[in-house]
Amino acid sequence: MLTFEHQVCAAFEPITLDHSLADSQLRHIIAEASELLKDRRRDRSATSDPLDPFPTKGGEFVYEVKTSYFPRIKGHVPSIFRMEKHDGGFVAIPLVTRVGGKERPVVIARESAKNGEVFKIVRENGDFSYQAPFDGKIYNLKQYGDLSNIGSLPVIETLRHFLESVETEVFEKVVADAGSRLEYAKRHLDESRDRLRRWRQKQFWANETPANKRELREMLKDEEENVEQGPTRIVELEAFVEWLNGIDRSNPRLALTPAPPPQRSGKR
Numbered sequence: 001m002l003t004f005e006h007q008v009c010a011a012f013e014p015i016t017l018d019h020s021l022a023d024s025q026l027r028h029i030i031a032e033a034s035e036l037l038k039d040r041r042r043d044r045s046a047t048s049d050p051l052d053p054f055p056t057k058g059g060e061f062v063y064e065v066k067t068s069y070f071p072r073i074k075g076h077v078p079s080i081f082r083m084e085k086h087d088g089g090f091v092a093i094p095l096v097t098r099v100g101g102k103e104r105p106v107v108i109a110r111e112s113a114k115n116g117e118v119f120k121i122v123r124e125n126g127d128f129s130y131q132a133p134f135d136g137k138i139y140n141l142k143q144y145g146d147l148s149n150i151g152s153l154p155v156i157e158t159l160r161h162f163l164e165s166v167e168t169e170v171f172e173k174v175v176a177d178a179g180s181r182l183e184y185a186k187r188h189l190d191e192s193r194d195r196l197r198r199w200r201q202k203q204f205w206a207n208e209t210p211a212n213k214r215e216l217r218e219m220l221k222d223e224e225e226n227v228e229q230g231p232t233r234i235v236e237l238e239a240f241v242e243w244l245n246g247i248d249r250s251n252p253r254l255a256l257t258p259a260p261p262p263q264r265s266g267k268r
Contacts, residue, residue: 065138081120115133119138148177178244
């Protein structure tokens with residue numbers, strides 16, 4: 001149902017169109033409705049921020065843990081577990097899942113978790129990965145081991161026990177990823193400083209030349225921000241690498257998890 005500004009009732013009553021209206025009048029009404037819907041979408045975007053979730057009263061966030069699923073690939077059926085601390089180690093609690101999507105199906109588990117808790121995904125063929133939930137965002141430890149953006153060290157300290165226990169290959173991935181990001185941050189800062197120096201002297205490489213003065217101002221502003229923020233990012237990464245070096249890996253408790261039996265996933 002649509003409500004136009006010309007209707008005085010705010011109860012969203014249905015609109016009855018006069019069938020005798022000309023084509024041009026109908027197009028005008030449709031155009032007005034289209035603009036109205038665009039305005040409402042913009043208003044909703046401005047007032048709601050999906051990247052800023054909020055926790056429950058218990059300090060937990062609700063997550064949708066997702067993983068790809070290719071039914072025609074042998075051994076690709078995944079199961080999703082919640083890793084709960086128990087007796088100095090962890091117990092894998094299987095979660096109820098559902099399958100969503102048609103072109104590229106995904107297996108989804110909806111679960112609440114506090115910072116520092118971890119989800120584990122295990123496939124029939126034995127492949128596994130972890131997803132670390134923090135403040136409403138999930139950090140996937142699969143292709144990369146990026147934990148450096150979670151937050152300050154007091155925040156990430158909640159993952160110490162997990163990193164002490166996790167499989168060696170996963171921990172090495174986290175350490176290697178942190179080192180690579182630190183080197184990139186240093187290189188990026190040097191490159192930004194060089195660009196800023198050259199651009200202030202109107203020295204541009206072929207693919208850098210601005211189209212006008214306004215574009216040049218924007219380019220300079222971006223590089224100035226990079227130069228200003230770069231040292232802070234480097235210090236944060238150096239502290240994170242140092243923190244990882246202090247993780248006690250003398251007794252990792254998470255051996256390679258055996259492949260679980262396939263779990264049935266229902267459709268909604």
